[in-house]
Amino acid sequence: MAAPHSPKHRCLAVCAPGLEELTAGELAGLGIGFGRRIAGGVIFRASTRQLYAANLWSRTATRVLVRVGSFQATTFASLEERAREIEWHNWIGSDAVPTFRVSATKSRLYHTGAIAERLERVAGGSRGGGVSESDRTQGFVVRVNHDKVTISVNSSGAPLYQRGWRGPQGKAPVRETLAAAMLLAAGWDGTQPLVDPMCGSGTIPIEAALIARGLAPGWQRSFAFGDWPSFEPGTWASVAADAAKAARPGLEVPILASDRDAGAVDATAINAERAGVVDSISVLRRSLSEVHRPGVEPGWLITNPPYGKRASGATDLRNLYARLGQVAKRELEGWSVGLLVADRNLAGHAGLPFEERLHTTNGGLDVCFLTTKIRRSPPAA
Ligand SMILES: C[S@@+](CC[C@H](N)C(=O)[O-])C[C@H]1O[C@@H](n2cnc3c(N)ncnc32)[C@H](O)[C@@H]1O
Structure with missing residues (x-):
């Protein structure tokens, strides 16, 4: 009762x-x-x-x-x-x-x-x-x-991870809800730079831009409750008006999305446009080893590298994680790094002291979100 x-x-x-x-x-x-x-x-x-x-x-x-x-x-x-x-x-x-x-x-x-x-x-x-x-x-x-x-x-109708912006799927997209969960678990609030160097269809940078711009994740979609006979249009109008007021037009920090695959870069650009955040994300084609520190402010590198099962070979994948660790140590001193991985052993090849922030599933696969801070090297004696 x-x-x-x-x-x-x-x-x-x-x-x-x-x-x-x-x-x-x-x-x-x-x-x-x-x-x-x-x-x-x-x-x-x-x-x-x-x-x-x-x-x-x-x-x-x-x-x-x-x-x-x-x-x-x-x-x-x-x-x-x-x-x-x-x-x-x-x-x-x-x-x-x-x-x-x-x-x-x-x-x-x-x-x-x-x-x-x-x-x-x-x-x-x-x-x-x-x-x-x-x-x-x-x-x-x-x-x-x-x-x-x-x-x-x-009351939702279609699952809430269907935000209404996704066009191109990419190879192995992470769910929008999980991309947002990674950002929230990291404590990323839109005030620090963000880099996703293996952006695929762009889910992580797009969810980041939505957070940073104060945009409601569901602003482009409808919900089942809107079709209920008991629907209250005035109440909904007031909720939607508050959401419109919460939206911020621009960003002060860079959000960088890159991938070595041309199709992924195109997919990210199209999806960002559809999500209404294309002006907030820089999208470029480059490989992980070309990643550079954007500006002086420390930020987050958050990404979802290929999972074991979908990669061309185990050795390639070990090398990829090792390269990720090298790039982070070389370019991102003082930054934090967050990876969504299906295999913790593979993440070990990055040579970084990761802590587990989330343990969940993505597309039926057990995955965890690992984070670490790249320590500043001590000054030379
Ligand atoms: C699992 S997918 C990322 C999916 C993405 N989070 C999404 O939601 O669509 C991994 C991505 O890593 C990219 N990738 C693999 N090796 C790379 C490398 N050496 N440099 C840059 N990108 C790479 C692939 O092209 C692929 O798009």
């Missing part, structure tokens, strides 16, 4: 495992208190305004779910009866089709397909019409655990 004045929505911000602290920190920054971390997410209560803002502003969450019903059910009849009490008309427009993703553990109702079918019938039937011809869907997530059924509506 909610306390009398607690915000009305019971929400779960789903994130990749390992990013929970960062997601909770982002929610706290939006004035959302008491985010409780669970594996792969943060549970919180939100007003409608905060729910909209969480979708627009979270750089690390994958989606935001809102609980719409929770009850015990051990038979299909009781499932349907209790499901009829849910106010589906708040979440499903007359031209939208409800879809259900169900998981069931240790429960008498275990046939996930049959559970989804019953709920589709109840929720679809509550709209009054027959089956809609529309392509528009409204997703629901259902968890049945020890006979307790919890139903949540997906």
Whole structure:
């Protein structure tokens, strides 16, 4: 039972495992208190305004779910009866089709397909019409655990890492949410120079430019809540107006994106243009060994070198990491370095004393984000 004045929505911000602290920190920054971390997410209560803002502003969450019903059910009849009490008309427009993703553990109702079918019938039937011809869907997530059924509506729609700017994919792009998580975990806030010398399709520099410019990660996309019959246009307009006010036009620090591959450089330029940050990123074609310190201010080199499985050969890759270490020591004294890697042993070839900041997954692969500071060499005696 909610306390009398607690915000009305019971929400779960789903994130990749390992990013929970960062997601909770982002929610706290939006004035959302008491985010409780669970594996792969943060549970919180939100007003409608905060729910909209969480979708627009979270750089690390994958989606935001809102609980719409929770009850015990051990038979299909009781499932349907209790499901009829849910106010589906708040979440499903007359031209939208409800879809259900169900998981069931240790429960008498275990046939996930049959559970989804019953709920589709109840929720679809509550709209009054027959089956809609529309392509528009409204997703629901259902968890049945020890006979307790919890139903949540997906307020985000497409995953939040689909910011709306990605055109060219590049070879092995890092997810936008993970690129942002690396920057946040590093404590990079847009006031220091940033270099990504293996930028691929540009995800890290583009997410960096969005942070530095105060741009909401979701400013170019729409969200499922915008199609809900209970949508509050005035509340959304006010959230969007605040986001427009938060945006800064230019940057005072350089963000440098480079790659030896011409296709990657083109992809970065196109994606930066699409993201509205092309003026904030210098994109150039060069190999890692040509990296030079940009200016005198210390900054961050943050990059995602090729992973073992996708490289041409293990020796090449060991050499690449060794070269990265040499370049960092030669050019970036006083700077910090952050690498997203799938293989810590490989990172060892850089010869730098890395610490692990994040451990998570990217495209199903276990990865960690390692950071270190390049010490200033002692003056010659
Ligand atoms: C895993 S991808 C980076 C993906 C990128 N983070 C993204 O989101 O699209 C690694 C990149 O390193 C580049 N690369 C490999 N060896 C390089 C070298 N010696 N100098 C510069 N770039 C290199 C590849 O061309 C590739 O684009």
